[in-house]
Amino acid sequence: MDQPSLKAVLGQAQAFFASKGLRFTKQREAVTTLIFRTHEHFRPEELCERLRKSDSSASRATIYRTILHLVESGMLREISLGGGERLYDPNFLQSPHHNHLICVDCREIVEFEDPNLDIMQNCITRRMGFSPTEKALRIEGRCDRLRLLGTCKNMKSGKPKKRIGSKRV
């Protein structure tokens, strides 16, 4: 899917807030902009950090509240990567069906789509007595090849970060 402009995204957000009788305040706009300016998965606390460094500002409470609203609007989704990490994903606007492959060592994430996998996922879901959602399938793996290519983001040091519980060491 093509990349919606930030302006279009803000319009969509504004429309959603309006439809709920809510205002699109400058704080909410700032948070929305920050989220959809890049296409990165993020942690709420990270977002707070980033916003604090920027010129605009909003309290932690407002940031969390805005995130919830955006999730309700369908523009943003919560994804989970294990280890108790909670991430939000602004990319479903562009690719509504994408899934995630996560490196168990360094938590590097790669997005992918695969129609055959979608079909199989639906079959299994039904077979087990569930009904499919538009949502989430997640695969774990090891980014060995990415590491060889030196494209593995979280690994400046050469060795993957091991995890003990949720802490990287």
Add this chain to the structure above:
Amino acid sequence: MDQPSLKAVLGQAQAFFASKGLRFTKQREAVTTLIFRTHEHFRPEELCERLRKSDSSASRATIYRTILHLVESGMLREISLGGGERLYDPNFLQSPHHNHLICVDCREIVEFEDPNLDIMQNCITRRMGFSPTEKALRIEGRCDRLRLLGTCKNMKSGKPKKRIGSKRV
């Protein structure tokens, strides 16, 4: 795979601790027993609760430490279900390849195995430049049919619990 007896499991644990020069204390034995007596996924805090109610006892610190050891031994695995929940799974001893299907509404979990899915998972993992691990694939869905049958554990009330963040309401 057949169900290993609790005695066998304790033996395996003891052997692992011994191999690391660690003792298999009564606290560690109590925790291990509690974990492998049933075959339920559990949260660490739940486990603390359960242990407190039982006759034996161990401090929270010891419980968390024992869990880490068991994970290192391969007998126990951390699985993740989204929403920042961290669960541990003692069932990989019996079915080393199983995956999880989770209901987005009520968090009900069903285990399943599917060789075809495993194959496809491996293909995708490789295609994206990762190498497969023995681990985890996770699918989300809705347990509508389970709900109709009244077998959905977490739904005494008739309506699924909605989630706002990690809190059920």
Add this chain to the structure above:
DNA sequence: ACGAGATTGAGATGCAATATCATTCAGGGG
């Protein structure tokens, strides 16, 4: 200008998980 209702933000609170560290324990050498 006024008032109702929405919004914000500082701080308090909750909760899981981890870190600290003084005390206890177990097991081997003398």
Add this chain to the structure above:
DNA sequence: CCCCTGAATGATATTGCATCTCAATCTCGT
């Protein structure tokens, strides 16, 4: 059997993230 040493434990403090509370502020329609 006693002592010593390192392993193990557990009470407590601390951290990190997320949510809650509530008084103050803002917006908009009248």
